[in-house]
Amino acid sequence: MADKPRPKPGETREKLMEAALALVGKGRHFASLGIREVTRQAGVVPTSFYRHFRNMDDLGLQLVDELGLVLRRMMRDARSNVLQADKLIDESVGIFISHAQNNRSYFTFMAQGLAGESRAVQEGIRSEMRYFASELANDLRRLRVVEHLNDADLEMTCDLVVRSVAFSLTDVLGIAPDDDYQVDQVRKRTARFLQLIFVGAANWNR
Amino acid sequence: MADKPRPKPGETREKLMEAALALVGKGRHFASLGIREVTRQAGVVPTSFYRHFRNMDDLGLQLVDELGLVLRRMMRDARSNVLQADKLIDESVGIFISHAQNNRSYFTFMAQGLAGESRAVQEGIRSEMRYFASELANDLRRLRVVEHLNDADLEMTCDLVVRSVAFSLTDVLGIAPDDDYQVDQVRKRTARFLQLIFVGAANWNR
């Protein structure tokens, strides 16, 4: 028997998730990944896969959970780093985009999952987006920048904001990571989207 | 591109494209389709595939072209059927959504392709969206509803509109085709998104 490096406890599970994410980051589509392919990338024997996941969809679902953590971290980061209220939009957008840059694989997975073939993954991601929108609504209420909007309209506004940002993040993913000029273009354009939306919200009286 | 002006309609070619689209409509993801799978669905022998496409990405690219036709038809439909200017948004959204309902497979393919693994398909779809946005800008200019916006701001506004509608169309795809209530919810919500954007545009003076 050849000596094995080390049989660590429960590390294989994470290796498999990272492997899938790595393949997605390399341009592959999650839906086209196979069990063998992932285990190969993880440096594990195919059979091990079944010790942790029932199938690929299962792995995808667990990735969605991890994605939730990433998003929450991003949100916390934005909340604690936005200093001036008048630069709220610019600074938040900057933070979101840099998170997308630093977690390309996760956000690529998110973008793929939105139209993915697993209904469960799809629903999971949409649920994360709804959560994000409702947290944003809370923040805006707290900052008293939208006092004239009723709850439903505020919720609608935040939903639109989140969708726009999400779409912009997929723009970033289509750009070479070091193409600072293009990334900056997306940043500016996204900020203007949000400004436009907030101008709309400020003048919203039905 | 237009490689078949003279020869008779290669029906196998279209059968293959329809087959791929049918599989996508059935919930499969385009990136996970195989050549054999598509030919089987088309009722054709695997070898025939190579008579018309070099590989799956090639087929995807040609589907993007067809998708362009669908989008153009949708646009023309909206232009000729919107009767009252004050109902422009509601009627347009209604038309877009019913087109999405009647061409579910195409729009599912579009949603998938936006984050797909073929950079070319991705770029093709984004290009269709840009075209759509620029046509919308023309229309708005013609209708004189945005006379105070400069070209760049108008273009930005239209881009945001197109993105929002596109996102909403993916919402529709996640709903059972006959769930009229939910579809109507999406319709109303999308219309409000656009109203919000246009209120923003109307009050946009930097």
Add this chain to the structure above:
DNA sequence: TGCTCTTGTGTACAACTGTTCACATCTGTG
């Protein structure tokens, strides 16, 4: 010490994959 769980491994197999090749059929043009 034994017993049972959990995790990881190696082997095996039938089914399926993409692609090639040689051959059949059809269609329009010289």
Add this chain to the structure above:
DNA sequence: CACAGATGTGAACAGTTGTACACAAGAGCA
């Protein structure tokens, strides 16, 4: 008419796939 080219077919290939099975090493516990 014959012939060239486009289109479709079937058999064949080597490689990959998902999954089942039996087994080994360690952990926790009586």
